[in-house]
Structure formats: structure tokens, C-alpha cells
Amino acid sequence: MDSAASHDLEKPLLVDDLPVLKRRSHARDVHILSCAFLLIFLAFGATQNLESTLITEKNLGTTSLGILYLSFAFFSLVASSVVRALGSKNSLILGTTGYWLFIAAHLKPTWCIMVPVSLYLGFASAIIWVEQGTYLTAAARSHARDNGLHEGTIIGNFNGEFWGMFACRQFVGNLLPLVLLRGGTEGNQSDTTLLFTVFLCSMTLGTILMCFLNKRDDEEEKDPHNAESLSLYASLSSLSKSIVAPMFDVRMVLIIPLMAYTGLQQAFVWAEFTKYIVSPMLGVSGVGGAMAVYGAFDAACSLTAGRLTSGLKSITLIVSGGAFVQAVIFLWLLLCYSPSTGILGTINLLIMAALLGIGDGVFNTQLSALIGIFFKDDTEGAFAQLKVWQCSAVALIFFISPYISLQAMLVLMLSAICLSYAAFVYLSQQGEKALSLQVQVQVQAQVRDVCT
Numbered sequence: 001m002d003s004a005a006s007h008d009l010e011k012p013l014l015v016d017d018l019p020v021l022k023r024r025s026h027a028r029d030v031h032i033l034s035c036a037f038l039l040i041f042l043a044f045g046a047t048q049n050l051e052s053t054l055i056t057e058k059n060l061g062t063t064s065l066g067i068l069y070l071s072f073a074f075f076s077l078v079a080s081s082v083v084r085a086l087g088s089k090n091s092l093i094l095g096t097t098g099y100w101l102f103i104a105a106h107l108k109p110t111w112c113i114m115v116p117v118s119l120y121l122g123f124a125s126a127i128i129w130v131e132q133g134t135y136l137t138a139a140a141r142s143h144a145r146d147n148g149l150h151e152g153t154i155i156g157n158f159n160g161e162f163w164g165m166f167a168c169r170q171f172v173g174n175l176l177p178l179v180l181l182r183g184g185t186e187g188n189q190s191d192t193t194l195l196f197t198v199f200l201c202s203m204t205l206g207t208i209l210m211c212f213l214n215k216r217d218d219e220e221e222k223d224p225h226n227a228e229s230l231s232l233y234a235s236l237s238s239l240s241k242s243i244v245a246p247m248f249d250v251r252m253v254l255i256i257p258l259m260a261y262t263g264l265q266q267a268f269v270w271a272e273f274t275k276y277i278v279s280p281m282l283g284v285s286g287v288g289g290a291m292a293v294y295g296a297f298d299a300a301c302s303l304t305a306g307r308l309t310s311g312l313k314s315i316t317l318i319v320s321g322g323a324f325v326q327a328v329i330f331l332w333l334l335l336c337y338s339p340s341t342g343i344l345g346t347i348n349l350l351i352m353a354a355l356l357g358i359g360d361g362v363f364n365t366q367l368s369a370l371i372g373i374f375f376k377d378d379t380e381g382a383f384a385q386l387k388v389w390q391c392s393a394v395a396l397i398f399f400i401s402p403y404i405s406l407q408a409m410l411v412l413m414l415s416a417i418c419l420s421y422a423a424f425v426y427l428s429q430q431g432e433k434a435l436s437l438q439v440q441v442q443v444q445a446q447v448r449d450v451c452t
Contacts, residue, residue, distance in 0.1 A: 026143035029214050030158050033092075033135065034165035036213075039206030041166060042173030043199030044099050047106060048270050049170075049291050050177060053279045054192065055109050059402050062271060064114040066398035068102075069267075071122020072391035079126040079387070080380040086127075088135050088216045095128020096207040103203060106196045126387060133383030136162055137372045138216045152311045155372040156365070160306010163364045167302045170295020170357070177288035246385050251374050254427035255367075257420035258319075259386050262363045263393030264416050265326060269294065269356055271401045272409050277333070277352070281345060293350050294357040301361030312373065315366045316428040322362025323421045325355050327414065334410040374431065 055061035083091045098121035105117045136158055144154040180195045246252040278290045305318050329352055339345060375382035
């Protein structure tokens with residue numbers, strides 16, 4: 001051994017010489033994504049709440065929303081393939097264009113304008129929402145891996161932050177109609193023009209904010225040697241895998257009823273609750289106030305539920321609470337509720353809005369966390385399935401809303417919540433057993449590695 005090598009061996013090992021594990025926080029992207037969605041959807045959410053009461057000519061408002069969500073459901077079938085081709089950041093930015101055009105169309109809403117814009121917004125919505133779920137889950141997994149944290153907990157925390165901020169759209173967005181629409185139950189043209197102009201400014205800021213996100217594309221998809229990924233056959237194969245393959249997974253079959261119910265309960269609030277419960281008592285401007293309460297409790301519950309999420313057991317308990325709260329509201333409206341004027345009637349209405357918001361906050365955070373836990377191998381395909389079933393349910397409500405009574409709609413909602421909750425409970429029981437078995441196998445493998 002030469003003298004230099006001997007000197008290196010004799011030199012004491014210092015702490016600075018040890019490799020340092022670099023920790024990287026991915027929370028920045030979650031903050032940006034959450035704020036961008038808030039700015040974009042505070043405008044769209046408030047507009048959607050007013051659609052059935054503000055644009056009443058031949059049911060143009062509800063029909064355009066039905067077309068939108070039917071288009072959303074259809075394009076969700078191909079959204080995962082489009083997202084892979086465009087990349088994460090480009091998909092999110094492209095998705096914002098449909099919402100901007102939809103709000104702009106409300107400056108002069110006609111059938112010739114609203115129908116094609118609604119169709120395009122369905123496409124844009126499918127792109128942005130499939131990528132949102134994939135992007136958020138990827139950020140959570142990267143953050144957990146780079147910082148040595150529990151993946152399920154980080155997924156719950158990130159989803160809690162996002163859905164909490166997203167739910168704030170109902171509070172912030174609906175305060176604007178409350179302030180700007182001064183024309184009684186119908187509003188007037190100058191007020192609505194001002195309102196939608198403010199909404200367009202908010203959406204523009206949200207789109208600009210999207211540009212500051214980091215890209216999160218799979219490195220394998222960027223491989224220049226993988227030319228086969230660009231072929232038509234590979235694209236069709238990927239599309240078939242995203243649409244057909246999940247349907248053969250028992251977990252997906254059991255979670256589909258809950259996916260559909262989340263769409264049903266949201267559309268019930270947007271179309272039925274605002275039209276038959278809020279508007280007759282408080283007018284169009286009052287819809288903004290009631291939905292602001294809905295959004296405030298939705299946001300608070302989303303943040304709380306996300307922080308409490310640590311695994312499948314916690315998800316089961318939280319979803320059970322949300323299902324119970326919403327079932328109570330449906331039974332109240334069906335069996336006990338009678339409109340009353342004055343302070344008591346307003347308080348009852350706001351309590352219902354708050355409880356419906358709590359249920360929505362629960363379902364949004366927990367369903368996203370559930371998908372992140374169960375479908376790690378094909379997150380994009382799983383979130384595409386979520387949007388297909390969710391938006392099909394929303395479209396159903398908007399199309400049938402003008403033709404059935406409130407009582408019939410409540411019976412439909414109660415039936416849906418019972419079916420979806422029963423399927424979810426069975427899924428959680430089977431999933432807990434599977435996850436426990438998986439942990440045991442991993443521990444046994446680690447023990448064998450140590451022994452050998």
C-alpha cells in the first residue's frame with residue numbers, strides 16, 4: 001500500500017465526509033395548483049350555481065350543463081391518452097381554455113354559442129381533471145419518497161389542502177353574485193355583464209399561475225428510443241387499457257357506485273337545491289349567499305378530513321360520517337321540510353347548505369385518497385374512470401331535472417347513497433385484508449434478506 005493510500009486510511013472520518021440525504025419538498029407545486037384551481041373554479045362554480053335560475057330561456061342553462069357533463073364523460077374515456085401525449089403542464093394549461101370560453105359565452109348566451117362551447121368545455125374538463133388527480137398523487141408520492149414519510153398520510157394531506165382550497169371557490173365565488181347582482185330574483189344585464197367580466201379576470205390569473213408549475217412527466221415516456229410509444233397501435237392499446245382493463249378489477253367495480261354518487265350529490269346541489277329550496281326564498285342573489293356557506297363548510301371539512309386521513313381505516317370512518325350527514329338532509333327534505341319565511345327559514349336553509357358542504361368535502365378528499373392507495377399502477381386510468389362516472393351522473397341530473405319533481409329526485413338520491421355506501425363498506429373490508437397481507441409479505445421478504 002503506498003503512502004497516499006495509507007494517509008487516507010489514517011485520516012479521521014468527519015461528519016462532513018458522510019453522504020447527505022437531500023430532502024426535496026414538493027409542496028410548492030401543490031400550493032400553486034390549489035391557488036390556480038381556486039381562481040379558475042370560483043368563477044365557473046358560481047356560474048354553474050346560477051345556471052338554472054339566471055338563464056331560463058327554454059332551459060338553456062340546465063341543457064348546456066347537461067351537454068357539458070355528457071361531453072366531459074365521453075372525453076374522459078380518452079383523456080388519459082391525451083394527457084400522456086401532451087405532458088402534465090401542457091394538459092393543465094390547455095384545460096383552462098375551455099372554462100375561459102364558457103364564461104365568455106355568458107356575456108351573450110345563445111343556443112348557437114352555448115352548445116359548441118359546452119361541448120369543448122367537456123373536452124377541456126376531462127383533460128384538466130384527469131391530470132389534476134395524477135399530478136397531485138405524483139407530487140404526494142415524490143414528497144413521501146424524498147423525505148422518508150408515510151405515503152398514505154402525504155396523499156391525504158395533499159388532497160386535503162387541494163380540496164380545501166378548491167372548496168373555497170364556493171365561498172369566495174358566490175360572494176360576488178351576492179354583492180354584484182342587485183336586480184332582485186332575476187338580476188339585470190349590466191350587473192351580469194360586470195359579474196362575468198370579473199370572473200374572466202380571475203380565470204386569466206389562474207391560467208398564468210399554472211405556468212409556474214413543475215413538469216411531472218414519466219421519464220420513460222420521454223425516452224427518444226421508445227418510438228413504439230408514438231405508434232397508432234400503441235395509442236389504441238393504451239386507450240383500451242385505460243377504459244377496459246379497470247372494469248375487470250373488482251376494486252374498481254366496487255368503487256364505481258361511489259364515484260357516480262359524488263356526481264349525483266354535486267348536481268343535486270347545483271340544480272335542485274338552488275332552484276327549489278334557495279331561489280324561491282332568497283332570490284338569485286341569495287343563491288350566492290347560501291352557496292358561500294356551502295363552500296365554507298366544504299373547504300373546512302376538506303382540510304380537516306385530509307389531515308385525518310392516514311389509511312384505509314380512517315377513510316372508512318370519514319366516508320361513513322359524510323354519507324350519514326347527507327342522508328339526513330335528504331330525509332329532512334323528503335319527510336319533514338316545509339318552506340318558511342323569516343329568520344327561522346333562512347337558518348334552516350343555511351344549515352342544510354352547511355351539511356351538504358360537509359358531505360361534499362368528505363367525498364372529494366377521501367375518494368381521491370382511495371384511488372391513490374388502490375390504483376398505484378394506473379393512476380391516470382383510475383382518475384379517468386372517476387370522471388367518466390362522476391360526469392355521467394351529473395349530466396343525468398341536469399337532463400332529467402326539468403321533468404321530475406323534487407320528491408322523486410330525493411328518492412333517487414337516497415337510493416344512490418345506500419347502494420354506493422354498501423359497495424364502499426365491502427370494498428374497505430376486502431381492501432384492508434389485502435393491504436395487511438401485502439405488509440406481511442413485505443416484512444417476511446425483509447427478514448429473509450437480513451438472514452441471508
